[in-house]
Amino acid sequence: MHFDPTGDGFTDGVTDGARLRALRVAGWSLLTGPALYLALIFLTVPDQAMRGLGPAFVLILAAATLLLLRAGKARFATRLLVYGTFAGLIPTIVLHGGLQAPQTIALPLVILLAGWLLGIRHAAALTALGLAFVLALAAYPADLPAPITQQALSAFPIAVVLLITGLLTSYIVHSNDSRLDEVRRLGEALAAEKSQLAQIAENIPALIFHGDRDLRCRYANRRYAEFFGFTPENIIGKNVADILGEESARAIHSKLQSVLSGEWVHYNAVRRSAVDGRNHHLDISFVPEHDESGKVAGFYALKLDVTERHLAESALADSEAHLRLVAENVPAMIAYNDRDLVVRYANRRYLEFFGFDRESGVGRHIRDIIGAAAFEKAEPLLRQSLAGEPVHYRATRRSAAGEERIIEVESVPDRGADGTVRGAYALMRDITDQQRAEDEVRRFNADLERRVSERTAELQSANKELESFAYSISHDLRAPLRGIDGFSHLLAEEFGDQLDETGRDYLDRVRRAAQRMGTLIDDILELSRVTRLEMRRMQVDLSQIATEVLDERTRAAPGHRVECIIAPDCQAFGDPQLLRVMLQNLLENAWKYSGKEAAPKIEFGHEALGGEKVHFVRDNGVGFDMKYADRLFTPFQRLHKPEEFEGTGIGLATVARIVHRHGGRVWAESAVGAGTTLRFTLGRAA
Structure with missing residues (x-):
């Protein structure tokens, strides 16, 4: 380690302090040692003052070195001290007897100091100079002064050299130990850093x-x-x-x-x-x-x-291409404007409507596209959208063909990731034809409402007439029928024995015809009533009604054994009075047409068909041919002869009328000799 050759400091920060301290110790030692030696010379051999020339030179150089160190000139101070001390030793050795002078032991110390502080080149240079000096002294020994004989003066230089050597040795050892510690620390740090970098690289x-x-x-x-x-x-x-x-x-x-x-x-x-x-x-x-x-x-x-x-980028690109394809072909006008109301995108329909192509339309201000007058009306709404609020409105726009068209506009703000509104998307539909159709529908609805009002009035009038007719039937027709039935009964009672068999048969036919006429009148009145009756909808337990109807039939005909199967909890929403009439007709119909079976069976329940709740009444009676099914629910239409099964043909027509009033439907499935199943729905299910 040595001084920085281009500056005034050391190159190794770890040993700088030790070397500077060693340099100061050497400077003070070379200041005090020669000073004491000069004092000894003047005290012991004042007549040999010339021998103090070298020490005096070294003393001056040491003082200069210390001053340079104080001024921060470490490099110059070091060179001055090393080379100055070497130069001061030359006259000192010469004036103290040459190779026999005790000061010669300082030459190796100076070379060592040069190598440590200045580097190997300086140590080599001083070594060469020292060898040349020693060889010169060996070659010319006769001309040199005699060595000093005083013991104190001879021992003092040796003691000073030994002292400086010991101090410098301790500093060198300390410096090397510090350097070794630092090298070890740096090695460990380097190993840790290498391990850390390896961990990073691997992970x-x-x-x-x-x-x-x-x-x-x-x-x-x-x-x-x-x-x-x-x-x-x-x-x-x-x-x-x-x-x-x-x-x-x-x-x-x-x-x-x-x-x-x-x-x-x-x-x-x-x-x-x-x-x-x-x-x-x-x-x-x-x-x-x-x-x-x-x-x-x-x-x-x-x-x-x-x-x-x-x-992800490919998917995004595909998505963008797909969206662009959709936007270009969707049957609507689409545009995007920035905060300055400049159109940055417009699809083909938008551009064609206003008479632009992509190059001339995109990049224009909205005012230049829709016109100044239209823009003046639309600007507040456009600003509202740019404020972050979706806007929906209708406006009139002039097309490139010069037509005034009604446009429905939906403007939606475009927000960035930070929530800032960057622009707005506009979706526009030409609803001119739709508006015309709506106007036509409104006119049609108004006319329809007028017609409905007229038909309602007519229906009310017809209902009143029907009500009058029903009243007439009830009062005007029943009286003659009661007379016919009553007088024919008296005739049979009082004069029956005077009539022959044919006469009595005619009389029975008159009575039965009158009774059938009365039943027919009752059925017609019932059909009229269910048509006119105001409905009161509520939750109705059909299972309970079916049970009550069949119980009544069983009590009325105790000798007629019928197996009755009624599913529990068959609920419906409707008018309880009308639904009772409906079930009564269906169940009595099943009772009648299964009456000739050896083991008659009637079943009532519900099932799901096509996601719809369907009720049914099923019997194992005579059944009918399905090709006559369209006549089944028509008034006065019968599929069996009166002598086979009594009835007027009004019952199932009444059932159909009640079902239709509830928003449902009724149909039958049957086969001759295999029974009949009548199914019905009632609109809203329970």
């Missing part, structure tokens, strides 16, 4: 490669080695072509030459991974490695796996 999510000028691997982290099918150990020494393959190596040859010439290189490539066998997109950087002389000694390769980013 960083990147592929790292270090190659020399011959393109051979000097280091590769585990990710890199395993990616190309190697281990971190067996990849060392492999050529780039051995790792990447000949084709890939040739493809990047120019890039490798560029990095070896000192350039940074960046590119993207696709490489197949040995780990999963898939192609990966890599972001690759080549960085040159420079040695101490500045020459390129090799290069580093950093490869980032950006496959996911590439896939």
Whole structure:
């Protein structure tokens, strides 16, 4: 270690303090030692004052050295002290007897000091000068003064040299120990840093490669080695072509030459991974490695796996292309404006409507596209959208063809990641035809409402007439029928024995016809009533009604045994009075047409058909031919002869009328001799 050859300080910060202290000790020693020696000369041999010339010179140089150190001129002070002391020793040795002078032992000390403080070149130079001086003294000994004979004067220089040697030795040892400690500490720090860098290199999510000028691997982290099918150990020494393959190596040859010439290189490539066998997109950087002389000694390769980013970017690009395709072909006008109300995007329909192409339309102010008058009305709404509030409005716009068209506009603010409004999207639809259709619909609805009002009034009038007719039937027709039935009964009672068999048969026919006429009148009145009755909808338990109806029939005909199966909790929402009439007609119909079976059976329940709740009444009676099913719910239409089964043909028509009033439907499934199933729905299910 030595002084910085270009400055005034030491090159090693660890030993600077020790050397400066040693330099000061040497300076003070060379100041006090010669001063004491001069004092001894003047006290003991004042007649030999010339012998103090060398020590006096050294004393002056030592004082100058200390002053230079105080001024911060360490390099100059060191050279002055070393070379000045050597120069002062020459006359001192010559004047004290040459090689026999005790001061000669100081020459090795000065050389040692020069080597430690100034470097090997200065030590070699002083060694050469010292050898030349010693050889010169050996060659010309006769001309030198005799040595001093006083014991004190002879011992003093030796003592001073030994003292300085001891002090400098202690400082040198201390300095070397400090340096060794520092080297050890730096070595440990370097090892720790190297370990840390190795940990980083091994765990960083990147592929790292270090190659020399011959393109051979000097280091590769585990990710890199395993990616190309190697281990971190067996990849060392492999050529780039051995790792990447000949084709890939040739493809990047120019890039490798560029990095070896000192350039940074960046590119993207696709490489197949040995780990999963898939192609990966890599972001690759080549960085040159420079040695101490500045020459390129090799290069580093950093490869980032950006496959996911590439896939995301590709997906984003596909999405943008898809959205652009949709935007260009959607049956609407789409535009985007920035905060300055300049159109930055417009689809084909928008541009064609206002008579622009993409080059002339995009980049224009909205005022220049829709016109000043339209812009004056729309600007407050546009500003409202740019303030962050969605806007919906209708406006009139003149098309490129000169037509006034009604446009429906939906303006939505475009917000950045920080929530700041950057612009607005506008979705516009030409609703002129729709508006005309709506106006036509409104006119049609108004006319329809007028007609409905008229028809309602007519219906109310017809209902009143029907009510009057029902009243007439009830009062005007029943009285004659009661008379016919009553008088025919009296005739049979009082004069029956006077009539022959044919007369009595005619009389029975008159009575039965009158009774059927009464029943028919009752059924017609019931049908009229269910048509006119105001509905009161509520939750109705159909199972309970069915049970009550069948119980009544069982009590009325105790000898008629029928197996009745009623599903529990059959609920419906409707008018309870009308629903009772409906079920009564259905169940009595089933009771009647299954009455001739040996083991009659009637079933009531519900089921799900096509997601819809359907109720049913099923019997095992005579059934009917399905080709007559369209007549089943028509008033006065019967599928069986009166002598086979009594009835008027009104019951199922009444059922159909009640079901339709509830918003439902009714239908039948049957086969001759296989029974009948009547199904119905009632609109809103419970």
